[in-house]
Amino acid sequence: MAMLTDAQRLAWLRLIRAENVGPVTFRELINHYGGAEAALAALPTLSLRGGRGRPVRIPTRAEAEAELAVASRAGARLVALGEAGYPPLLANIEAPPPLLYVKGVAALLERPVIAIVGARNGSAAGQQMTRLIADGLGRQGLVIASGLARGIDGAAHRAALERGTVAVVAGGIDVIYPPEHAELTAEIGRRGLIISELPPGFQPRGVDFPRRNRIISGMAHALVVVEAARRSGTLITARFAAEQGREVLAVPGHPLDPRAEGTNRLIREGATLVTSAADVIEAVMPLLGRASGTVEPPAAREMSGEPPPAPGGEGDADDITRVLAVLGPAPAAVDAIVAASGLPIRRVRIVLIELDLAGRIERHGGNLISLRVADGT
Numbered sequence: 001m002a003m004l005t006d007a008q009r010l011a012w013l014r015l016i017r018a019e020n021v022g023p024v025t026f027r028e029l030i031n032h033y034g035g036a037e038a039a040l041a042a043l044p045t046l047s048l049r050g051g052r053g054r055p056v057r058i059p060t061r062a063e064a065e066a067e068l069a070v071a072s073r074a075g076a077r078l079v080a081l082g083e084a085g086y087p088p089l090l091a092n093i094e095a096p097p098p099l100l101y102v103k104g105v106a107a108l109l110e111r112p113v114i115a116i117v118g119a120r121n122g123s124a125a126g127q128q129m130t131r132l133i134a135d136g137l138g139r140q141g142l143v144i145a146s147g148l149a150r151g152i153d154g155a156a157h158r159a160a161l162e163r164g165t166v167a168v169v170a171g172g173i174d175v176i177y178p179p180e181h182a183e184l185t186a187e188i189g190r191r192g193l194i195i196s197e198l199p200p201g202f203q204p205r206g207v208d209f210p211r212r213n214r215i216i217s218g219m220a221h222a223l224v225v226v227e228a229a230r231r232s233g234t235l236i237t238a239r240f241a242a243e244q245g246r247e248v249l250a251v252p253g254h255p256l257d258p259r260a261e262g263t264n265r266l267i268r269e270g271a272t273l274v275t276s277a278a279d280v281i282e283a284v285m286p287l288l289g290r291a292s293g294t295v296e297p298p299a300a301r302e303m304s305g306e307p308p309p310a311p312g313g314e315g316d317a318d319d320i321t322r323v324l325a326v327l328g329p330a331p332a333a334v335d336a337i338v339a340a341s342g343l344p345i346r347r348v349r350i351v352l353i354e355l356d357l358a359g360r361i362e363r364h365g366g367n368l369i370s371l372r373v374a375d376g377t
Helices: 006-017 023-033 036-049 061-073 106-110 124-139 152-160 179-191 208-218 233-243 258-268 277-287 300-304 317-326 334-341 345-357
Strands: 077-080 099-104 113-118 143-146 165-168 193-196 222-226 247-251 361-364 368-371
Touching: 006 023, 006 036, 006 061, 006 077, 006 099, 023 036, 023 345, 036 345, 061 077, 099 106, 099 179, 106 165, 106 193, 113 124, 113 152, 113 208, 113 233, 124 143, 124 152, 124 222, 124 247, 124 277, 143 152, 152 165, 152 179, 165 179, 165 208, 179 193, 208 233, 222 233, 222 258, 222 277, 233 247, 233 258, 247 258, 247 277, 317 334, 317 345, 334 345, 345 361
Parallel strands: 113 143, 113 222, 143 165, 165 193, 222 247
Antiparallel strands: 077 099, 099 193, 361 368
């Protein structure tokens, strides 16, 4: 696989840390401008054209270098989408993180990964079942991924630590959360692998846990759910897994236990019922031969040294007006926006970048876009 140069890595880091730039906008900018440096130069103008009152903030080179230095002191390194060491299945989800910090045994990602998630207040029986499944899968050479949360996640990591486990965290790679998992986190950092898309020192917020969950499901061949309430982050992970084309498996629970309401519902809706590691292995064996590197990374041109695309195709005020006129609070596909606006797709994409940088649109799964509520009223 190609590798970014040090200069490209700094530019990527500055771009993904720039205000209002997420994974989708990052990809669109790289594809449009052919590289992060050119995209960074265009950002201030793009955000102003989209209707923002001031240019978006872009981290300086010194700030990006300082972030890398803190990560290095914590024992972590930065891996880019398309580079060796990036989780292969994760590269194929709809909006993969362009950059990940990894700490520990990166070779674990060369083996098949199964995710196990569940309730933070997991029952004794649920945690025992988790340990049995995680240990059994580990004995068959499978790596266990989870979110390092209390309850089921912690039980899965501890049972799989000897044979291979990956913890995806919602904060910075050097942030211990929850505090009682300090020793477990340290052990995973030495013997397993810790992954984060956020900068070192970042304290997780509520909105960061669903972002973490999409990585957990995206890097795995299948997701095993052990105990989940009717409304829980675990079910969000299951939804991500289904959207990403991953196999969803669930351990049934007692109908009077609210921690089983979500898992039992998953089974009713088509998730595979499992009660042992053998059940999981039987369900996932047909999946393990799937190719995992079928999607070209967004910066293939930048990594290969090919020249950037010819400039041009920028929108104008009339283009923005026409795109805004066909957008509303209901999500619409990009193809539908192109058809309704009558603009070429390249012009629509750059307008959407401008509106995104200005904070005026929401990007949804399935390449759907809507106006933010304030712009749709």
